[in-house]
Amino acid sequence: MTRAVFFDVDFTLIYPGPTFRGEGYRTFCARHGIDVDAGRFAAAVAGAARILDSHGDAPYDAEIFVAYTRCIIEGMGGEGPNLDACAREIYDEWAACQHFELYDDVADVLRQLARDGIQVGLISNSHRCLASFQSHFELNGLVSAALSSPEHGYMKPHPSIFAAALQLVGAAPDETVMVGDSLLHDIEGALRAGWRAVLLHRGASPSPARASELGVPVIRSLRELPSVL
Numbered sequence: 450m451t452r453a454v455f456f457d458v459d460f461t462l463i464y465p466g467p468t469f470r471g472e473g474y475r476t477f478c479a480r481h482g483i484d485v486d487a488g489r490f491a492a493a494v495a496g497a498a499r500i501l502d503s504h505g506d507a508p509y510d511a512e513i514f515v516a517y518t519r520c521i522i523e524g525m526g527g528e529g530p531n532l533d534a535c536a537r538e539i540y541d542e543w544a545a546c547q548h549f550e551l552y553d554d555v556a557d558v559l560r561q562l563a564r565d566g567i568q569v570g571l572i573s574n575s576h577r578c579l580a581s582f583q584s585h586f587e588l589n590g591l592v593s594a595a596l597s598s599p600e601h602g603y604m605k606p607h608p609s610i611f612a613a614a615l616q617l618v619g620a621a622p623d624e625t626v627m628v629g630d631s632l633l634h635d636i637e638g639a640l641r642a643g644w645r646a647v648l649l650h651r652g653a654s655p656s657p658a659r660a661s662e663l664g665v666p667v668i669r670s671l672r673e674l675p676s677v678l
Contacts, residue, residue, distance in 0.1 A: 451645075451678045452620040453593070454562055455570035457605075457629030458582065461649055462555050462571075468548040471525075474539070478527055481535040485525035493524025505633055506607045509598040511576065515540050544577045546585035552651075554671040559591045561675055568593040568618045572611070572627070574604045574634060594618050605631075606638025615642075628674065632659050640665075647677055 456462055467473050471490030478485045497520035504513050519536040527535070542548060562569050569592050571579055579595035582588075594617035598604040601613055615625060622643030629635025630649050639646040640663060648667045650656045656667040666677045 450624055451567055451626055452624040453568040453570055453615075453618040454626045454628060454674075454678070455572050455594075455614055455639075457627075457631065457635045458571055458573040458577070458579070459549075459575050460630045460651075461628065461635075463546075463549040463551055463582075463586070466548050466550050468542065469539075474521065474525060477539050477542075478522060478525075478535055481531040481538075483522065483527045483529055483531055483535055485522060485527045487525070489525045490521070493521045496524045497521045502633055504604070505638075507604055508602055509574075509604050511540065511599075514543075514576075540576075543575065546577065546582055551586045552671070556586075556588065556591075558671040558674055559588060563591050565675070567678075568620065570594040570596070570614055570618055572596050572605060572614055574598045605634040606641065608638070608642050611639060611642035611644060626678065628671075632657055632663075636660070636663065636665055647674060 471487030474490060475485050475487045497517050500513065500517045500520055507513065515536045518539045519532050522532060522536060559569055571592055573579060575597065576599045579597055583592055594614065596610065596614050596617065598610065601610045603609050615622065623645065626645045626647060627635055627639030628647045628649055632648060636646045636648050646665050648660045648665050649671065650667050651669060660667050668674060668677060
């Protein structure tokens with residue numbers, strides 16, 4: 450029986466608009482006198498991922514995300530004394546909902562879950578205000594509980610944030626499902642807490658072999674989620 454489904458937010462429910470793509474980063478950097486190659490953005494993001502992955506179970510610290518952003522800028526060829534200032538500006542703007550788009554499968558699926566009597570929750574490592582997120586994307590009334598790492602104090606996959614989320618909905622671990630795009634932060638964190646989990650792997654690239662090893666269902670769209678539940 451499924452009583453609650455929690456969703457990661459960034460890259461699960463929303464994705465960055467132009468502000469946080471290659472040309473957007475180039476614009477940020479130009480304001481700080483930093484020259485970067487927008488064409489190197491995708492590779493730079495992939496290279497910087499190690500910074501976030503190396504801080505699993507850590508207390509929330511904005512400096513982790515500033516360092517991550519700085520690494521992206523450097524991966525795009527940026528250098529100079531203004532790197533930190535630029536990275537902090539980008540980090541601050543990441544919290545603004547207007548820079549993001551809602552995936553087109555989100556609202557319908559959340560409405561279906563709510564109609565089916567399943568509590569919908571959010572757990573995010575971002576510093577974005579989750580109340581503002583719900584309001585901006587017109588999801589008010591669909592979300593029963595929301596918890597962010599800055600609010601809680603620890604980031605996913607730390608078990609305490611999953612335990613705190615359970616208290617918000619009054620469900621047992623085996624009645625609760627985590628849906629997210631990160632194997633480390635969302636899926637493995639939930640499994641360690643005794644939850645069930647579903648990996649959302651959008652796009653056409655092969656799904657991670659690790660998901661099969663963990664016995665976790667993999668979906669390409671949230672529209673597949675109700676049948677998996």
